[in-house]
Amino acid sequence: MASADKPINTDVPEKDVFALHFLQSLSNLRRQNTFNSPEKTNDRVKKIKKAAYVSMARAAGGTSRLWSRALLRRAAKETNKVVRFSRRKKRVTWLRRRSNRRDPVEEEEKEAERLRNLVPGGGAMETSKLIEETAYYIKCLSMQVKVMQCLVDGLSPK
Amino acid sequence: MSSSRRSRQASSSSRINDDQITDLISKLRQSIPEIRQNRRSNTVSASKVLQETCNYIRNLNKEADDLSDRLSQLLETIDPNSPQAAIIRSLINE
Numbered sequence: 327m328a329s330a331d332k333p334i335n336t337d338v339p340e341k342d343v344f345a346l347h348f349l350q351s352l353s354n355l356r357r358q359n360t361f362n363s364p365e366k367t368n369d370r371v372k373k374i375k376k377a378a379y380v381s382m383a384r385a386a387g388g389t390s391r392l393w394s395r396a397l398l399r400r401a402a403k404e405t406n407k408v409v410r411f412s413r414r415k416k417r418v419t420w421l422r423r424r425s426n427r428r429d430p431v432e433e434e435e436k437e438a439e440r441l442r443n444l445v446p447g448g449g450a451m452e453t454s455k456l457i458e459e460t461a462y463y464i465k466c467l468s469m470q471v472k473v474m475q476c477l478v479d480g481l482s483p484k
Numbered sequence: 485m486s487s488s489r490r491s492r493q494a495s496s497s498s499r500i501n502d503d504q505i506t507d508l509i510s511k512l513r514q515s516i517p518e519i520r521q522n523r524r525s526n527t528v529s530a531s532k533v534l535q536e537t538c539n540y541i542r543n544l545n546k547e548a549d550d551l552s553d554r555l556s557q558l559l560e561t562i563d564p565n566s567p568q569a570a571i572i573r574s575l576i577n578e
Contacts, residue, residue, distance in 0.1 A: 375552040379548075444545075467548070475547075478555055
């Protein structure tokens with residue numbers, strides 16, 4: 327049942343892909359006049375952060391990873407957009423939840439639970455799938471952070 | 485510290501199997517600075533890797549928060565005539 331010998335692929339796209347998506351998101355925000363309006367600072371920050379995560383999910387392949395799909399779905403729910411995803415095996419969610427409640431005793435499972443809370447969509451994944459998604463997620467997240475850091479450095483007054 | 489030996493995982497098939505753990509540990513080790521400094525290369529336990537991973541993700545989220553904050557301030561006060569703005573404009577209009 328579990329794919330025993332499949333090597334985990336964790337090649338992420340280049341940094342430019344992340345940068346491009348993020349800049350596009352920012353320019354969308356700009357077009358909506360987010361930066362010039364007398365909005366509360368907190369809202370602005372939240373919008374930027376959300377743009378960062380959404381653009382990261384898109385750069386990483388959109389709906390091809392479970393975590394990016396979960397991120398996009400979450401973001402779409404917040405803006406009440408109608409999002410169409412192909413039906414996945416929802417049964418896995420249910421089965422996984424049941425066996426989690428039965429024996430969260432082993433140390434790895436405890437840590438895996440914590441990890442599940444941190445990775446988007448983690449609650450629906452089997453442990454081995456969770457690990458694969460996590461490796462990819464970490465790389466994308468650190469790439470996104472690098473892009474943001476570069477942007478901040480570039481924009482800061484010398 | 486025999487509590488987290490890998491032999492425990494072999495018992496049930498829904499657990500992480502050994503091959504994937506080895507693969508993952510090597511992959512994660514490359515991405516996580518703390519573990520890279522750990523000399524005992526093959527004896528890093530699965531739960532330690534997961535733990536470091538959680539911490540790493542939390543740190544990244546925190547960094548993203550801080551950077552969003554900074555970006556919000558910077559984008560608000562950016563002078564439209566400065567060279568930085570020109571760069572951003574050209575990048576965005578591409």
